[in-house]
Amino acid sequence: MSKPTHTTSYYAASANDTRLRPSLQGEASADVCVIGAGFTGLSTALHLAERGYKVIMLEGSRIGFGASGRNGGQIVHSYSRDIDFIERNYGQEVGRQMGKMAFEGGEIIKSLVARYEINCDLKPGGIFAACNAKQFRELEDKKALWEAHGHKALELLSASDTRHYIGTERYVGALLDNSGGHFHPLNLALGEAAAFESLGGVIYEDAKVINIVQGSRAKVMTAQGSVTADFVVVAGNAYMQGLLPELEQKAMPCGTQVIATAPLSEAQQRQLLPHDHCVEDCNYLLDYFRLSGDGRLIYGGGVTYGARDPGRIESLIVPKMLTTFPQLKGVKVDYAWTGNFLLTLMRLPQFGRINGNIYYAQGYSGHGLTCTHLAGRVLSDAIAGQAERFDVFAGLPQYPFPGGRAFRIPFTAMGAWYYSLRDKLGI
Template identity: 60%
Template sequence: MTQPDSASTGRDGHVRSLYAATMHAAPDRPALVGHHHVDVCVVGAGFTGISSALHLIEQGFRVAVLEAQRVGFGASGRNGGQIVNSYSRDMDMIEARFGETSARALGDMAFEGNRIIRERIEQYGIQCDLKEGNLFAACNDKQLAALKHHKTLWEKYGHKTLELLEDDAYRREIGSERYSGALLDHSGGHLHPLNLVMGQAAAFESLGGVIFEHSPMTRLEHGERVKIHTDGGVIEADRAVIAGNAYLGDIVPELADRSMPCGTQVIATEVLDEATAKRILPTDRAVEDSNYLLDYYRLSGERRLIYGGGVTYGGRDPASIEGAIRPKLLKTFPELENIRIDYAWSGNFLLTLNRLPQFGRLNHNVYYAQGYSGHGVTASHLAGRLVGEIIRGDSTRFDAFADIRHLPFPGGRRFAVPFSAMGAWYYALRDRLGM
């Protein structure tokens, strides 16, 4: 379920972006009208909601999905398209704060979302420009040392597909002088995210699932059977899954208090000639740097450079997206000074105070998954599998996340924006000074 944001939308109901311009044809699904009965109602048709719905219908449940806008309207259809393993906080922090048991449980699942994505693509023949490999680039020697630690840590949890590129070795992957080295994850990758969620939605519908678009939830009525109300009707279900993430709004106050929408901005260039594309990203991997307010970029299927970065707290857009992101692009690739920017868009992700995903129960038959804090492409697909497991009757892995304590932002969302912005300014200053 999504709520409208400030981004302009095209005739198809999606924000104007490269992804919307190149997405596969999709039906305009009807709004909910009348009273419907299902086993499970999923609220939200992004990665979390569609992944949950697909896992559930594969297990034989009757499932309906409610979406306020269009399938993939929110972060799932606007993100950088990078398949990055693990979570926004790494395992040493999880172990230090929540103990060895939690770290081992989450560590065992840290690379599963990646595998689920690939399984879905193969199983359902989803065409989404899947490409192999992603890089973490170090902007200074301190960040390179941190990447060495990162490699050791991931290998402790069984992830053995990492290659450290020290000194100039990274130049075989990135045609920029900006970095001190990089860590290559051969199991990572990148893709067209909107086509990925659209492909999974089509798979869900092919198995008998129903998606109602243009149907924002207006009220959640708890009981032995949960009732999800919209302006046009009601879905009554044995269980419900709340998967609206940064676009849920305040309709579920107990979720809103422990999270904050944050905006990120992306631009896409004109189509690059083969020589230029080969020069800047010789092996066609995705890249993100190691700064606190990181930059991320990759080549699209048609050889456009997709470049994103920065965070706006509270989900607000800058005055000019191109004005905010183009200087970052040119710092990395100054030779692209005269390149044309064809697309510029923004989208919100949901930030939690400890930067870990929030999974849990509102009561005995209403579950939620949200708050991936910038690592949602893989973690949301893991969430869908765990939702399927708990509704089937096995809560072990879901509860490994649900048992993690999540505190509200100090002062609630009203004060979370300035406090978080101050913290981001501090860490950005450390990045600039190489501290």
């Protein structure tokens, strides 16, 4: 039987650690069993190991196989729905509590990189770019909102100022977040895994979970073994089909596409992104891009609802890249890949408990890099008996998609088409 491999991404081709951990064989026991070695699971496992818990992690494929090892690699704060939406819909107190946590995930990433000396090309600075006047007004509102919740590292940029940071005429202005940044996400995941193992944690790869037997001590079963644990953390996100149907109906896997060019000359790099910041635009179906550690342009965008892999990723993404950087016409694309994230109806993450000792966190809706790291700390706090912050998230309503599995993809795609049209019209 063939061993699992990563997708054919630039990240997989430049991974620091390519060894395959063993698969689970036989019975094992732990304080906590974490299902899924993406950022939610890794952050949870690492925070628990730092507290002295015995933790076993089960990964159905490879460490960082899903969205955690395939994404744009950008530190973007807050949630897919921002704090003002939360305040309007769930009350001022919930908004205040979530606002206090909205900027923590990025700091967790930076502290882990420093503490465990993780080599992942971490670079400072992130930019939100406005494609029209309406989006720039929204960035002015975002700056005021985030500053009201204590985040002060922001600068508004005029159209001419923006061109000093991004070599394009496309944007009418931008918001610079000096506390943002970007990195090689798979190498961050692998570095966090190594840090966890250095504290006595155990990771099994190629260990797909097929059943969870609930009880005062739950039993997590794979095809060739099992782990009995006081607590279970389910962190499979978009790659967990069939394990817990009650979670599956609350969210929908979606695909996003990414390319990496051949290495660019230093002159080209300085022309495109002279300060080496990462960028995402303000469209509903947004584009995002940055330079890699070896000088490639990594450019992503688009959404495939239902997580179907497109036949030709380049044909979807290269026109977007050339709209932003027409000077790259003819540049070679060395890598193209897709990855799945998990969308929720309200575009807010879903945290909860099942039977008192099975915890889950999922559905970051395309905004997961920082929130997954926050989730790991919050989950570890809850397991250690400090559940106040976990309960803020768990108290948010979790709605199934209307129409069930058969209709959630077309309904959501129709909504995306509507918002994409609004982006194009600037309304």
